[in-house]
Amino acid sequence: MGAFKEPHGGELKELYLPEHLADEEKIKAKDYPSWDLTPRQLCDLDLLLNGAFSPLEGFLNKADYESVRDGMRLVNGVLWPMPITLDVNEDFAGSVAEGDTIALRDAEGVLIATLEIEDIWAPNKEEEAEKVFGTTDDTHPAVNYLFHKAGSHYIGGKLRGVEVPTFYDFKLLRDTPAELRGKFRKLGWRKVVAFQTRNPLHRAHQELTFRAARECEANLLIQPVVGMTKPGDIDHFTRVRCYEHVLEQYPEQTTTLSLLNLAMRMAGPREAIWHALIRKNYGCTHFIVGRDHAGPGNDRDGNPFYGPYDAQDLFKEFEEEMDITMVPFKLMVYVENKAEYMPADETGPTDKVLNLSGTEFRRRLAEGLDIPEWFSYPKVVEELRRAHPPKHKQGFTIFFTGLSGSGKSTIANALMVKLLEDGSRPVTLLDGDVVRKNLSSELTFSEEHRNLNIQRIGYVASEITKNRGIAICAPIAPYAKMRRQVREAIEPLGGFLEVHVATPIEVCEERDRKGLYAKARAGIIKGFTGIDDPYEVPENAEIVIDTSELSPDLAAHRILITLEKHGYLK
Incomplete structure (x- = not known):
């Protein structure tokens, strides 16, 4: 599927200063106004600084924000679907001015980066919600965040990174784009298909991803999100332990696991484009796009926010420009009489198809009921039961x-x-x-x-x-x-x-x-x-x-x- 091509070789915009300049910036920053980053802002800053959000060089200024909001492009015409903004409260916005430099610190007060302010403005949040997420219904998690949690003002400007954010968990599984590209080169992986997930992997996912890699004649990158996902999702500590168990089911030397510190917006079609551009920055050549990719579910009236194939349709529109090949998600079902998983459209009328919905799986987990081995791996179920008891x-x-x-x-x-x-x-x-x-x-x-x-x-x-x-x-x-x-x-x-x-x-x-x-x-x-x-x-x-x-x-x-x-x- 898709023509052979080298892993992405576009320029990475790594925004960290050299060590001697970073030390100088730390001294200067003592006199700068400080902003303590929220968890979502820290995720965004991490991926801005390490190049995962290339070609961005900072939080969007007003012109780029409006251009991305309205047309999914930066002012210079480059495709970018998601507004990456630094939201602050009115008091802080009023205490600084364009041309000032501010210090961005983590929850413990550690200086991560400085930002030279280009713009300060109060966005029209209703317009942003409608254009970016297609709705002003605050049952959508990103709209809820925008309306009820995000600050009233945005600050845009270029970043200077001085310190890599510290994450104590799963350090060996956290790779920057440059590190992952280097790993692919070292292993000789010329084609890499990426799989995005915010949920535990079960047998159907393993079969789906294995088939996708085989059909593309590519190696497989499982890159789950461990930043911020949909409220109510299983915590990433539990999920990563599950992923490590599932990794044992793939052929050796064909698959790798790497974590992505992304704050998801659950923006459906736009999010699919965003995810693909990020994976391209990590060196991937193919990207699996699921049914209702990154969809948040239903609105307050019980209707889906996005159509099941909206993300795939939008991806096709920009696929050539992005230079990363879409691998459409195939619905895998377990056929009891053949004792194997198969694509749903390949089953016959005499096949006995077994199905366990996500809702039913969660119900059984919550009530301590049996979960069949054909659905998931025993080690995965054990991890989930330990973390989420009845x-x-x-x-x-x-x-x-x-x-x-x-x-x-x-x-x-x-x-x-x-x-x-x-x-x-x-x-x-x-x-x-x-x-x-x-x-x-x-x-x-x-x-x-x-x-x-x-x-x-x-x-x-x-x-x-x-x-x-x-x-x-x-x-x-x-x-x-x-x-x-x-x-x-x-x-x-x-x-x-x-x-x-x-x-x-x-x-x-x-x-x-x-x-x-x-x-x-x-x-x-x-x-x-x-x-x-x-x-x-x-x-x-x-x-x-x-x-x-x-x-x-x-x-x-x-x-x-x-x-x-x-x-x-x-």
Whole structure:
């Protein structure tokens, strides 16, 4: 498939300064304004500096950003489909100016690079979402990031790299484009087909990739993403251990594994072009494009964001210009009567085809049910079971929200006692007043400080959940955005159930022993939730309880039943 060609020999734009200049830049950077990179920005910076994003020489300036957004090309006409932007908050944007140089630091304060500012601007995020991702629906993970997490302003400019970002995991599997090109040359690999994945590999994937390499008469690069993938994906530590097991199933000397520190956008067709250009920079000649490649699933109405073959169609449009050959993904199925995997379009009417969907596989994993050997390798299943135990062994968070006096704390205490009686996991209660006293005593009741308080509660709950305990949170949590952030932080780690204690405000006022509502109505207390500060009612809480109609004991029992129904209690 595809004409024979040498591995990509285009110029790599490695942006690291020579050592003596890097040392000089570190000294100068002490006087520069500093920006602490977010996890996504650190992924982008890593691939900018090592040349994986060639021909980019920094975060896009305004003209290149608009050109890429509108037409998938840099101002100079070079194909590039994804805006690579440095987003910052309004305060930082206002503290620097065009022509300034800023220091870019990792989470520990280590200087990674400096950037000379060419442009500072506030983007039209709705326009960016529509043009780049084809939607403004924030159930799309990149749109959600753009609207709810990204800073309000972008800074563009050229980079000077001074320090390679430190990653302590799987160091021997992390290659720069130059290193991987050198490895291919040393091994004599003239044609290389790359396989992109963010999921564990099972038997069908092994058969697919092996066949693709054989048909192309090429060697195989398995290059999974270990930066940022779709929220809820299996963590990369588990996945890499799985990949190493699957690597044993390929013929020796034909296949290699290398990790890509990419922050995916799940942008479907544009992302397929982006992935191909990155693999070309790594020296690959062929690239496997899957059905619904890099698609994030369905929108809020249940419809796919992208068509199943949109990515392949767009790739064909630019294939010659990119000079990397597409290998279309073939759906592989297991044929029981032949005891082998085959392309679905090659099966006959008498063949008995067995199928296990991804949804069914995850269900069996979550419930500890049998997974057939024809579907996956025993070592892979063992790794996945170890990292993702059945629900009744996972941690979870019960997050109460409701007005002051609604009964949250009372129900939470009753629930805690019942869960302690069960004894299956350690239980921690993060009550609003207790958290205020022990974690947030310096905070006021301004919106900013309320949000910070909920962030702290969410962080502690996420750590408890990750370590397979039970966290019960009972703050007021009046703002939907913060509740959503807590959910998004915890759901990848275990269970999350939101309980809206929807007791009417009139009942809450009647119960008010401290007289807070009366003081708020008299103007003595300002910014009181439900009086002169809004309470945003949850739209999708798993449980809604009105304590004017239900006792705390019955409310706690109802939550236990819901936990049993979801599989978190046996």
